Amino acid sequence: AQTVTQSQPEMSVQEAETVTLSCTYDTSESNYYLFWYKQPPSRQMILVIRQEAYKQQNATENRFSVNFQKAAKSFSLKISDSQLGDTAMYFCAFMKHDGSEKLVFGKGTKLTVNP
């Protein structure tokens, strides 16, 4: 079974600074997908960034980028120029490539951006 570990239950950062959230996973699969989702107090889960395991290039979306280390099974999220609206729970998630359509989530990291 796949597991996803987020070792930082809570983090804080000052506005405009950079923060990195950690995620490791365990799988015997060679092809899969990784995601970072954000859940603000409004409760709605929003996709931040997506990575396909067979792509070596790290995904980026504006201020958000990942450091994907397949051999180390690591998938960290870097948020640059942090904004107050980035305050949320961040979940790392894994999906197999086999069509199971099942997202396996880590326990989450609560990020607070301070003014």
Next chain:
Amino acid sequence: DTEVTQTPKHLVMGMTNKKSLKCEQHMGHRAMYWYKQKAKKPPELMFVYSYEKLSINESVPSRFSPECPNSSLLNLHLHALQPEDSALYLCASSLSGRRGTEAFFGQGTRLTVV
């Protein structure tokens, strides 16, 4: 329209009640999901519908009964729930999970069982 709409937003029900949660999307997505999320925990998958057929049931108790009347609608029928079933119930949809596509989530229904 990139929304997944869930109704109601809040629901309080007794243990003998029957109620339903509703989820709707008009993005042409063919995979729809129910997740359960307890406070300060990650979402846990309950059911997956793919092309209107139930493809995954994560050993959910029978007091939860999913239904997919058409490709845009997903219901979760609730009956004889227990207080420990109180949680946030999230609906999601995706174009097709077979290609690892993005899942779009609704805002959830906050369910309280008394």
